[in-house]
Amino acid sequence: xxxLGEFDLIHRYFERSSKDHHIVLGIxxxxxxxxxxxxxxxxxxxxxxxAGRHFPDITAAYDIGWKSLAVxxxxxxxxxxVARWATLALTMPAADPIxxxxxxxxxxxxxxxHGVSLIGGDxxxxxxxxxxxxxxxxxxxxxxxxxxxxxxxxxxxxxYPGEAAWVLECLLRGAAPGELRCRLDRPxxxxxxxxxxQNKATAAIDISDGLVQDLQHILRASGVGATLDIARLPRRGxxxxxxxxxxxxxxxDDYELLFTLPAGQLINDWxxxxxxxxxxxIDAEPGxxxxxxxxLEPMDLRGxxxx
Amino acid sequence: xxxLGEFDLIHRYFERSSKDHHIVLGIxxxxxxxxxxxxxxxxxxxxxxxAGRHFPDITAAYDIGWKSLAVxxxxxxxxxxVARWATLALTMPAADPIxxxxxxxxxxxxxxxHGVSLIGGDxxxxxxxxxxxxxxxxxxxxxxxxxxxxxxxxxxxxxYPGEAAWVLECLLRGAAPGELRCRLDRPxxxxxxxxxxQNKATAAIDISDGLVQDLQHILRASGVGATLDIARLPRRGxxxxxxxxxxxxxxxDDYELLFTLPAGQLINDWxxxxxxxxxxxIDAEPGxxxxxxxxLEPMDLRGxxxx
Numbered sequence: 001x002x003x004l005g006e007f008d009l010i011h012r013y014f015e016r017s018s019k020d021h022h023i024v025l026g027i028x029x030x031x032x033x034x035x036x037x038x039x040x041x042x043x044x045x046x047x048x049x050x051a052g053r054h055f056p057d058i059t060a061a062y063d064i065g066w067k068s069l070a071v072x073x074x075x076x077x078x079x080x081x082v083a084r085w086a087t088l089a090l091t092m093p094a095a096d097p098i099x100x101x102x103x104x105x106x107x108x109x110x111x112x113x114h115g116v117s118l119i120g121g122d123x124x125x126x127x128x129x130x131x132x133x134x135x136x137x138x139x140x141x142x143x144x145x146x147x148x149x150x151x152x153x154x155x156x157x158x159x160y161p162g163e164a165a166w167v168l169e170c171l172l173r174g175a176a177p178g179e180l181r182c183r184l185d186r187p188x189x190x191x192x193x194x195x196x197x198q199n200k201a202t203a204a205i206d207i208s209d210g211l212v213q214d215l216q217h218i219l220r221a222s223g224v225g226a227t228l229d230i231a232r233l234p235r236r237g238x239x240x241x242x243x244x245x246x247x248x249x250x251x252x253d254d255y256e257l258l259f260t261l262p263a264g265q266l267i268n269d270w271x272x273x274x275x276x277x278x279x280x281x282i283d284a285e286p287g288x289x290x291x292x293x294x295x296l297e298p299m300d301l302r303g304x305x306x307x
Numbered sequence: 308x309x310x311l312g313e314f315d316l317i318h319r320y321f322e323r324s325s326k327d328h329h330i331v332l333g334i335x336x337x338x339x340x341x342x343x344x345x346x347x348x349x350x351x352x353x354x355x356x357x358a359g360r361h362f363p364d365i366t367a368a369y370d371i372g373w374k375s376l377a378v379x380x381x382x383x384x385x386x387x388x389v390a391r392w393a394t395l396a397l398t399m400p401a402a403d404p405i406x407x408x409x410x411x412x413x414x415x416x417x418x419x420x421h422g423v424s425l426i427g428g429d430x431x432x433x434x435x436x437x438x439x440x441x442x443x444x445x446x447x448x449x450x451x452x453x454x455x456x457x458x459x460x461x462x463x464x465x466x467y468p469g470e471a472a473w474v475l476e477c478l479l480r481g482a483a484p485g486e487l488r489c490r491l492d493r494p495x496x497x498x499x500x501x502x503x504x505q506n507k508a509t510a511a512i513d514i515s516d517g518l519v520q521d522l523q524h525i526l527r528a529s530g531v532g533a534t535l536d537i538a539r540l541p542r543r544g545x546x547x548x549x550x551x552x553x554x555x556x557x558x559x560d561d562y563e564l565l566f567t568l569p570a571g572q573l574i575n576d577w578x579x580x581x582x583x584x585x586x587x588x589i590d591a592e593p594g595x596x597x598x599x600x601x602x603l604e605p606m607d608l609r610g611x612x613x614x
Binding site: 005006009024025028029030031032033034035036038041042043044045046047048049050051052053054074075076078079081085087089091094095119120121122123124125126127129131133135136138140143145146147204205206221305306307 | 312313316331332335336337338339340341342343345348349350351352353354355356357358359360361381382383385386388392394396398401402426427428429430431432433434436438440442443445447450452453454511512513528612613614
């Protein structure tokens, strides 16, 4: 164990200059202060990752730093917002310089990709757990909520849901496909896609708890139902292996976006990563249909259970 | 253990209506959205409480809910800000309805006192730990930083620092004075005082880590030194017992405000709680003096060590 005090370690690993002129006061006072761009609303979200529960204990410090920021940026992406500032509450058993260096490198690698500045936080001693809070902004009228889906809307998903759960399963069996390991450890928050969907999507959510469970949040919030076309679920593998249908439908930890578009709304000018796939449509009748085809029981599709 | 899922427990214990018309979108989407009042800067701070480290394991759920919000509101108070919104990241071993009811009651009792709305959060399973993030606002020109103290300024402290450490020590000895137990478990964030000090105080900090350690943050940030008048330290007790001088100078967990005022700046129109006491003055010469009187070693005055 090191003799690093809280203030030393904040200074050494987490204090960096930022060119963001919206920051009035950064790390180092009782609170940070920022100017929210005029005419925009402030978006705020927080997510905690607990060691052994949200990532395997063997996960590299770099990947923990990356992922704990990624899951929060993903929430800003699902609102169609711009991610701007983050605070980091880091609870760890000891102030280990090697671990901290790796963690900070992963955190800032992703933060820099999206222009996010770390403006504050707290470090405490205890079982390893990371709570990040991200602040973003958006024009109020461009904000994408969960509640706007309407009958006839097409349901789209980005990327290949189920891969994170599949890679985790392989990892626990001691046979993780190395090239896909990043799908579990370094999710890519879909901020670019989220902004593209502003004033296009009628509803959006990020798939952190599993496609079906998260789709049902949209259905409940919007007071509608849906039919899924199971055959169109995007599934990708390596060699002969790929995620199971259950993993695609109910595996959590993917951080892709699930969203609805009015019939006829074109998105063929989206030529960037990730791929977008239409997987069904919204119905006026409540409930979720099309699942009978799969032979899966409702219990198999519950998605991630927090408790 | 209960069968409460994350979404049930958020709904049951934490979703409440708010009259705050600045809230565009509250609990229940990927992120919350708020309007920051025009012309004001946004203040943001976060603090984590870990069971067994920041509160004794026997602490009542109500007091944990109160205290985990209080320590964050205290940071907004130290900036002279108005506390407005909070997010709650709650990690707990199980979703125990009785504990949750107590925790929520304590949290909202304090939130309601200061007009703070809970607008989002996360619940996860793991060792008990609470990270709260508070958002406040202030006029940029009224913000009180740590860096404004100038030679000749008077140093003031609110309340009776050292009481929390003293009560904790009594508690661990099995003899906590019941009437003072709330000084440890239910700190009162000094938001009213903080706003009063706007455009009066040259620097301020909340005493979470001990008076001397926190004063030194002001001295370093301001590039000045100080002389403390030990005899003037406000100390209060019960019967014949009271905090030791070391507890008054280095005990953490008090959440009183330490601030500096220009010579001649009057504060005799402050007639409210807490009491304010002048305990020294700022010098041009770096370092902290006056401590020789006490017979205490520098090591005794380090304050709370996070690691």
